[in-house]
Amino acid sequence: MTKKLVLLVMMFLGCTLSLMAQNISGKVVDEKNNPLPYVSVVLQSVQDTSYVGGVATNPEGLFALPVKAGVEYALSVSYIGYVTVNRICKAGDIGTIVMKEDAMMLEEVSVIASRTQHDANGYIVNLRSSEIAKGKQSSDALAFLPGVSNEDGSYKINGLPVSEIYVDGVKLTSSDELKNLPADMIDKVKVNYLAGSNQNAAMTGGTIEISLRQPPQGGYYGALTGGTTLYPSYGFSNENIGGIMYYRYKNLSIYDNLSLNFNQPEETAEQTIWNESTDLRTEIEEETKYRGHTINNRLSLTQQINNKNSIGASYYIATNKLNTTSATIGNNINAIQSMIDGESEYLDQEATLKYTSILSQRGTTLDIIGDYFNRQSDNKSDYSYSDNTSSVSEDESSLNMYKLSVDLTDPRSQKLVWKYGASVQYITSDYTPTLSTADGSDRFQTSLVPNTH
Numbered sequence: 001m002t003k004k005l006v007l008l009v010m011m012f013l014g015c016t017l018s019l020m021a022q023n024i025s026g027k028v029v030d031e032k033n034n035p036l037p038y039v040s041v042v043l044q045s046v047q048d049t050s051y052v053g054g055v056a057t058n059p060e061g062l063f064a065l066p067v068k069a070g071v072e073y074a075l076s077v078s079y080i081g082y083v084t085v086n087r088i089c090k091a092g093d094i095g096t097i098v099m100k101e102d103a104m105m106l107e108e109v110s111v112i113a114s115r116t117q118h119d120a121n122g123y124i125v126n127l128r129s130s131e132i133a134k135g136k137q138s139s140d141a142l143a144f145l146p147g148v149s150n151e152d153g154s155y156k157i158n159g160l161p162v163s164e165i166y167v168d169g170v171k172l173t174s175s176d177e178l179k180n181l182p183a184d185m186i187d188k189v190k191v192n193y194l195a196g197s198n199q200n201a202a203m204t205g206g207t208i209e210i211s212l213r214q215p216p217q218g219g220y221y222g223a224l225t226g227g228t229t230l231y232p233s234y235g236f237s238n239e240n241i242g243g244i245m246y247y248r249y250k251n252l253s254i255y256d257n258l259s260l261n262f263n264q265p266e267e268t269a270e271q272t273i274w275n276e277s278t279d280l281r282t283e284i285e286e287e288t289k290y291r292g293h294t295i296n297n298r299l300s301l302t303q304q305i306n307n308k309n310s311i312g313a314s315y316y317i318a319t320n321k322l323n324t325t326s327a328t329i330g331n332n333i334n335a336i337q338s339m340i341d342g343e344s345e346y347l348d349q350e351a352t353l354k355y356t357s358i359l360s361q362r363g364t365t366l367d368i369i370g371d372y373f374n375r376q377s378d379n380k381s382d383y384s385y386s387d388n389t390s391s392v393s394e395d396e397s398s399l400n401m402y403k404l405s406v407d408l409t410d411p412r413s414q415k416l417v418w419k420y421g422a423s424v425q426y427i428t429s430d431y432t433p434t435l436s437t438a439d440g441s442d443r444f445q446t447s448l449v450p451n452t453h
Contacts, residue, residue, distance in 0.1 A: 022067060022068070022069045022092070023064045023066055024043065024064070024065050024067050024073065024075065024090070024091055024092065024094060025062070025063065025064040025092075025094070026062075026063060026093060026094040026095055026097055027057075027060075027062050027063075027095070027096045027097065028041070028057050028061045028063065028077060028079075028096075028097045028099060029096055029098055029099070030082070030098070030099055031099075031100060031101065033098075035057075035059070035061030036057060036079060037057055037058060037059045037061060038057060038079075038118060038123065038146050038147065039056065039063075039077060039078070039099070039147075040054065040076075040077070040078045040079060040146065040147040040158045041054065041055050041057060041063045041075070041076075041077050041158070042075075042076045042078075042158060042159030043065055043067065043073045043074070043075055043076075043159075044073065044159075045073065046072045046073060046074050051159055052065075052073060053065045053066065053067075053159075054157075054158035054160050055158060056146075056193060059118075067091050069090075069091050070090065071090065072088055072089070072090055073088070073089060073090070074088060075089050075094070076159075077097055077099065079099065079146060079147075082099040082100060082102055083099065083101075083102050085097055085099060115127070116146070119411065119417065121194070121411075122190065122192040122193045122206065123190070123191055124189070124190045125145060125189050125191075126187070126188050127141070127186045127187065127189060128186075128188070128213060129184075132183075134184055136182075136183040137178065137180070137181065137182060137183060137225075138178040138179075138181040138183045138185075139175070139179045139181075141183035142155060142189070142208065143155075145191060146191075147191065147193075148208070153175065153176075154175075155175060155208065156205060157193060157205045157206040157208075158193065158205070160205030160206070161205050162205050162206060162207065163205055163206065163207055164207045164208075165178070165207070165208045165209075165210070166207065166208070166209045167212065167255075167300075168210070168212055168253075168255065168300065168302060169302070169312055169354055169356065170298070170300050170314040170354070171352065171371075173316050173318070173348065173373075174296075176296070177257060177259075177296065179259075180225055180242035180257055180258075180259045181244060181257065182223045182225070182244070185212050185221075185223070185244070186211070186212060186213070187211045187212055187213045187214070188210075188211045189208065189209070189210050190208070190209040190211075191208055191209075192207045192209070193206045212246060213246075214246075214248060214253065215246055215247065215248045216248065217248055217250055218248070218249060218250075219247075219248060220245060220246060220247035220248065221245075221246055222243065222244050222245040222246060223243070223244050224242070225240075225241070225242045226239075226240065226241040227239070228240075235265060235266030235268070236263075236264075236265045236266070237264045237265075238262070238264075239261070239262045239263075240259065240260065240261040241259070241260050242258060242259035243258050243259075244256070244257050244258075251304040251305075252301065252302070252303050253300075253302045253303075253304075254299075254300070255298075255299070255301075255302075256298070256299050256300075257296075258295075258296070258297045259295075259296045259297075260293065261295075262292070262293045263290065263293070264289075264290065265290045266287070266288065266289050267286075267288045267289075268285070268286065269285070269286040270285050270286075271286075283330065284328060284329070284330045285328070285329050285330075286326065286327070286328050287326070288325070288326040288327075289325045289326075290322060290323070290324055291322070291324075292320070292322035292323065293320075293321055294319065294320045294321075295318070295319045296316075296317070296318045297316070297317055298314065298315070298316045298317075299314070299315050299316075300312065300313070301313050301314075307358075308357060309356070309357045309358075310355075310356050311353075311354070311355050312352075312353075312354045312356075313351075313352065314350075314351070314352045314354075315349075315352075316349065316351075317347075317348070318346075318347070318348040319345070319348075320344075320345070320346040320347075321343075321345050321346075322342075322344045322345075323341075323342070324340070324341070324342035324343075324344070325339075325340070325342075326339070326340040326342075327339050337385065337386030338383065338384065338385050338386070339383075339384045340381060340383055341381070341382040342379070342380065342381040343378075343379070343380045343381075344377070344378070344379045345377065345378045345379075346375070346376070346377045347374075347375070347376045347377075348373075348374070349373070349374045349375075350373045350374075351371075351372045352369065352370070352371050353370045353371075354367065354368070355367070355368045356368075360410075362411055362412075363411050364409065364410045364411070365409045366406075366407070366408050367405075367407045367409075368404075368406050369404070369405045369406075369407075370403070371403040371404075371405075372403075373399075373403075374398070374399065374400050374401075375397075375398070375399040376396075376398050376399075377396070377397045377398075378394075378395075379394065379395050380392070380393070381393045381394070392434075393433075393434070394434040395431065395432065395433040396431075396432045397429070397430065397431045397432070398429065398430045399427070399428070399429045399430075400427070400428045401425060401426070402425060402426045402427075403423060403425035403426075404423065404424055404425075405422070405423035406421060406422050407421040408420040
């Protein structure tokens with residue numbers, strides 16, 4: 001009897017596991033029934049459209065994604081040059097998905113296909129003198145790459161947010177730096193499907209590595225960009241200007257990316273407060289004006305020691321200053337009358353030192369990276385009220401991070417890459433708030449008159 005009970009329990013567990021761990025699988029082909037490799041396949045929840053999983057099809061056009069049994073998922077299959085296919089499906093083999101060519105994108109996809117080399121970790125695409133890169137900024141051109149999308153300024157690879165973006169081996173602090181970089185300055189782009197060995201692959205997606213065209217020895221090239229946006233009816237204006245310079249002296253490369261941005265938005269609002277018991281109506285008008293500017297600059301130097309070894313250094317600084325004026329005015333004596341003047345200043349600094357060495361002919365690479373990051377902020381707000389009282393709120397904060405990482409990448413074949421890595425980091429932070437009022441109290445002035453809404 002005992003043996004039978006154990007057997008039944010084991011059978012039950014086996015059935016439970018098979019129900020919990022199932023796949024949605026299928027094959028992607030073109031209209032001529034040819035398999036389409038490296039197509040982006042993304043699963044989302046039908047209920048809240050949250051990300052469930054993503055993968056690229058293999059060279060035979062096949063894919064498989066683990067899912068829960070009996071649950072419906074939204075499947076999206078996309079590839080540059082083809083019309084995106086969307087389906088609602090459950091666990092199991094969903095058969096063959098036929099993708100139709102997009103006539104508007106045929107030229108781009110043929111260029112990408114002819115310039116792409118795939119490996120086990122992702123792919124490398126050559127964009128030098130490509131039609132795709134002409135007339136675009138790098139921030140726009142990246143969205144043309146297989147499996148890469150740009151959603152509200154956030155890049156994704158196969159539906160998962162990109163963890164890091166590099167330009168000539170230097171990690172970008174913000175993807176906004178790409179808006180100032182013309183795409184025709186790009187030589188190659190490497191897209192890695194998975195996160196690096198020193199990152200949490202369960203929480204972050206892959207990486208994008210951009211290599212710029214190197215000028216000849218003793219030569220340089222650069223670009224100037226600028227633009228303005230104006231919406232008078234909305235009280236919004238934005239002006240920006242930027243410049244990039246890339247200079248090479250013997251085996252030393254110098255890269256500088258500078259951008260300035262000015263913005264002056266305004267907001268107005270009106271609201272009516274009605275007290276039902278007294279039939280008192282209070283009209284309140286609010287007006288807020290913003291005046292701000294940001295300055296970003298990255299300076300990078302790379303020394304090629306020999307064919308297998310190089311060392312690079314980078315310094316990034318970003319400042320952001322914003323002045324805010326807000327006024328609230330009511331039409332009766334009991335209404336709120338207030339004025340707020342705010343000042344905010346932010347400073348980001350990052351210094352990076354990187355050593356790269358190619359250890360074998362098959363491309364085994366060692367990267368040693370030292371990184372320092374500092375962020376400082378200073379916020380101050382002055383509050384004044386209709387009864388001639390005032391309050392001041394101010395806070396200062398500082399964050400420092402020191403990080404050292406060592407990564408070893410060892411490609412074994414076109415389908416297999418070993419990655420090893422270790423990292424250590426030290427973080428310190430400080431926050432100092434300050435609050436004062438005209439009457440010496442330890443809190444802001446508040447109204448003693450109750451409001452009924």
